[in-house]
Amino acid sequence: MPEDSAALLDQNNIQEILNSDSSLDILLTRLKQSITTGEEFAKYIKKKAQIEDEHFTQLKKFAMQTKANFKTHQGKLKNDSFSNKLEAIISLDEKLHDVGNPYVKALTVMYDELSSLIATVSRSRKLIKDEAKKKEKDLGDACLAADKAKQKYYHLCDDLEKLKTSDPNKKSFSLKNKSVEQQEDDLSKKVDSADQDYKMKSTASKKLRDEVLVIHRPNNSKKLKNLILEMDIAMNVQLQKYATWEENLIMNSGVTISPIQSNKPSIKALANAIDNEKDLYDYLVRSERSVAPNKTLIPVEYVLHPSLAKNQRISKPFLNTSAPKNNHTNVAAAFNSKSHIIMLALGLGDSGTEAKSPSFYSSLDPASQSNTPELKGPKVLKTQISQPTFGVSIEDVIQYAGQDNVPYVVKKCFETIERYGLDLEGIYRTSGNKAAVQQLKDSIDQNFTNYLLIGSNIDGTNVHDADIVCVASLVKLYFASLPEPLLTNEYHQSFIETVKSLDETFIAKKLHHLVFNLPDGAYFTLRALIFHLNRVAEHQSSNRMTAKSLAIIWGPVILNDNSMNPQDLSYKSKVVEELMLIANEIFDPDE
Template identity: 25%
Template sequence: MASEPPQFPELSPYQQDKNNNHNQNHQRSGSMSLGAPPGTAGSENDGSVSGAPQPQPSTAPAPDAAGAESERQVHEVLQSEVGISTLLTRLKQSISSTKEFALFLKKRAILEEDLAAGLRKLCKMSQSTMLHPDHRQGTFAEAYSGMMGVHDKIAQNGLQFSSSLHQMHDDLVELYTYAEKNRKGWKQNGLSAEQRVADIEASVRKSKAKYDALAEDYDRVRTGDSQKGGKMFGFKGPKSAAQHEEDLLRKVQGADQDYHSRVDLLQAERAELMRTTRPEAIKALQDTIRECDAGLTLQIQKFASFNEKLLLSNGLSISPLKKDAETKSLRDIVAGINNDRDISDFVVSHYRNVPPRTGEPKYERHAVLGGPSHAGPTSLQPPGQVPHGPPSAQFSMASQQFPGPLSQGAPGSTFASPMGPGPAMGGPPSKGHERNFSHTSLLSNTSLPSQSGNPPPPQQQNQQHQQHQQQPPPPQQQLQQQQQQQQQQQQQYGPRNGQNSGPAYGPTPSQKPPQLGALPFQQGPPQQGPPGGHHGHPNPLMQHQPAGADRPGSGGFPQGRNHSPPQAPTRPVFGVSLARLYERDSLAVPQVVYQCITAVDFYGLAVEGIYRLSGSVPHVNKLKSMFDSNSDSPNLDFRNPESFFHDVNSVAGLLKQFLRDLPDPLLTREHYTAFIEAAKSDDEVVRRDSLHAIINNLPDPNYATLRALTLHLHRVMDNSHTNRMNSQNLAIVFGPTLMGTGANSDISDAGWQVRVVDTILQNTLQIFDED
């Protein structure tokens, strides 16, 4: 059974070059010393060693001989029946290694991405918190911001590294998927051909065994060795020897033909296998293995390169090679902190808060106890008495002693001239001096204890006239006492709405009247007269009241806070529709909403139970009245915690109060039913998209206010680990506030209202763009 010589696949270029080098080394006259290790021979740069014996040309170097033997063994294995199965096993190893490295890259990419994203979020949150007024500013804030910028660059490098690892993972997945597909195909084709040849070879062996057995039986019958009695028994009776020999001959001939045909088939199949099927499978599997191994090696090299790039980028971010004004190293940034300068700048920033110096207090014994006889702070000059000295000198003295609005001659702050009563005593009130509650209360609280208007006795007038010639003008002492009293009230009750520290002369027309909730001095009892029941002269500040102010029915109000009617808001904010506020103030988001959000962002994100806990009702009412009076007042800048009494829960309550007082809820009654129907959808995506579409149909002021409020509440949710206010808790608080009640609503809608707001908060960044 002679078979054709096996056909071997072509050698790869690498193997051809190796064989060429091997042949060249055989042709060269190279040599090596006897004591040299075998690894030093066979090199292309090998040269002759002086004094060493030349080896015989037929003796090949050891490495070349080993390489040739290895190649011969590889060739024999690949051309044998186990060649395809061996390469399939090797390809499976390459695929498994590629899968494992791809899995490593994926997990490493996820870790790097989480680390970078967490670092960026931490830097953003820390930098935002550091900008709050209750943290250090100045050079420290600048250095801290620069340090966070360096960390942000490191996080950006980590994100790029993670993106590269994800791309490498995808490439490796594509690579081993392609290799697995090829392996399955060639496993089916190659092994099936090998198995077919093996099955034919097994059938040939069986046919040969049968053929040999029949031939032996025929030979024994033909020679007579197997005859016993001369007859053979069969199914149809005894056979003669001739008949038995003829039957065996016929069987032997049939077995010979079967054996011959099977051998021919085996030779044909084996030739086909050796000529085409096996070489093609071997070559395809080798190419797939090389491609898989090369791709895996390339990705490992890229991984090493990307690691170096990551570390180098982080190093350059921390300490750049080229340093200029814009790019500083982390060491230089931290070195820029100047603690002394920060302290000095902070102290200087409070220079405007230094109170004016009023002089040292002076002890004066009262006349009742034997002190010098004088009228005290209540003894003012009567209107009809003219002091000594020219009128111009008296007027200049009064201008110097009364700073502020009095010396400027502003209308509404004039006082009685020492030259005598003005003509305004009997005439009608002038324009711009109309009396309102704030003006009257201010004058009544800053006037002297005795306001009956009765002139003092003549003896007292003479005594006062004599004292006036010996002492400085008494109004200066009275105003100094009023200044000290008002400063004490400001320290006790906090800053007032729209009032600066100074004498309470009454507001000028350019000043807005103080509000009821912002007047702590109206809550005190009326001032009492001097000891002994002596009444002083009327306060000169009251001499220019409108005529008839004290007459019944003239429009004047009695003194005291309990009997005064409330004053109507000048620019109401609460209870006004968003459309009306937008037309009046030209602000897409009302000022009260903006200030409340600012205060909570600065001081309330870490407060446990924010928006769930109630604030102080007096604080909320006072802030509400201040916004209704003048929402643009500098005293309503909530970046300063003193503006809201250091009570951020009151600010949260003020915001909820504004939303509750809207004539039409923020989400509008018009869309109430649509919101409830959208909330009833169990599919989260459908529910989100339905709510998104309804929100887009809201009026512009409602949409802008809802967007600002939702983004703010999303920031509150981000700090839920501290404030315990997740989306569900916030939705319970704001659900009824934002939606109100519809025309056909009932108590069962409360759960759907909470679901509407909860869905909006959970999908804030999908519904609104954060810019």
């Protein structure tokens, strides 16, 4: 503990608190808070140890099982650089288990130490509490007895004074027919006895009070203060140990995946070392010995039957030297053309020029050809395939531009609005600048990663309403431009028919069933939308957008069938409103 911090506890105002009548309750409450905090910390450490133990154990087990499958199905799997590097990368999971095992053991030890500390401090707290409460109870009883003795003494003194000041000529009768003098003498004796008892009990209460103030309370306050500091310091030490082990785990995992030593390849280097063209070449070379003509594909030569051949004139054929020559040339040309096609298929030919007279490809080794480019690793495609976001099915978009089965553009729009625009009046009711919305849409369609532009121009210290409205209009445009409504053509009418019922229980159950049957993309995107609308509605006092107002806007958007019938629009709005109402029952809670 720093010296300046330790000196704070010696200040006069702190000492007054520690010596006050409330000091015991204050310190006991503070110690209980430390114990409860320690219990929560211990629970976290225990659960973390269990999770990490399960994680590393299953990781190693699955890695070993995968490697065993590689050996079992060796004939069915590739046997090349990819397989070798993949096995090496999977082996890293076994090494990560060795890294995580000491971490798990350390957390288990920390949990045991915390549990032991909490049990010891709890027992000490109870002993101090019982002892202090007993002393205070004794003092309280003594003070109460002294107060009763005081009341009795004062009461008898008042009776004696009343008897002395009464008229002597009046006759006074008592139950025992005693005279005034006798009564006065009896009262005096009682007053003397009460006075002695009052003095004795008052002295005893003061003595107990002094013992509590001078001995017991300072001792108990000191013990409780020391227990609090002991508990807090011990938890701090355990937290530092946890932080150290956490850093070691991360650093050792990093060194395992990406070693510092230059002679050990990193996981990235292993992946980059794969040479797909060389792998294919090696495979073809190994397959060369198994190449054999397929007899079923050899054409049948025409041969004249011998009985008919006898009737043919037997003559000496003319010598024709050109025919064989042409024949060989045609065969060579056909072979070379076929080789050229194979080269083009492998990416080894010149695609920018037409096929010229092909040269004979004498070897399957690409390195033997002078015009063969260097084959190192996977080739990057020179053409970029356009992958638009708007006007494309959600199920397709989430394959390349989505997270958790929700399109990036939807998640980014909701995040931006919830961060900057929940209090904007008329959010979703007001339309944004068409040119700005169209420009943002076109940019995202050209490259889906441009969804990061959404809200990037918003300054948190000076938010412009137009920027928020533009984002709101963009997300509405996305849902409106879907080739199929969010709630799908298949279930569109079922949603409408469901909300026509007057039975709220039936509506809730039926909507739950319909939502559950939606495709994954539609389901999770609808979930994100409904929770988002509920968050907007929570700020209706400032944005003036109630659940009903939002439902009126969004109903025709997610149930878009181009119908402008007022009754249909009413039912579409009711679908959204009912989904917002039962969101927590039909969806997993939003985190």
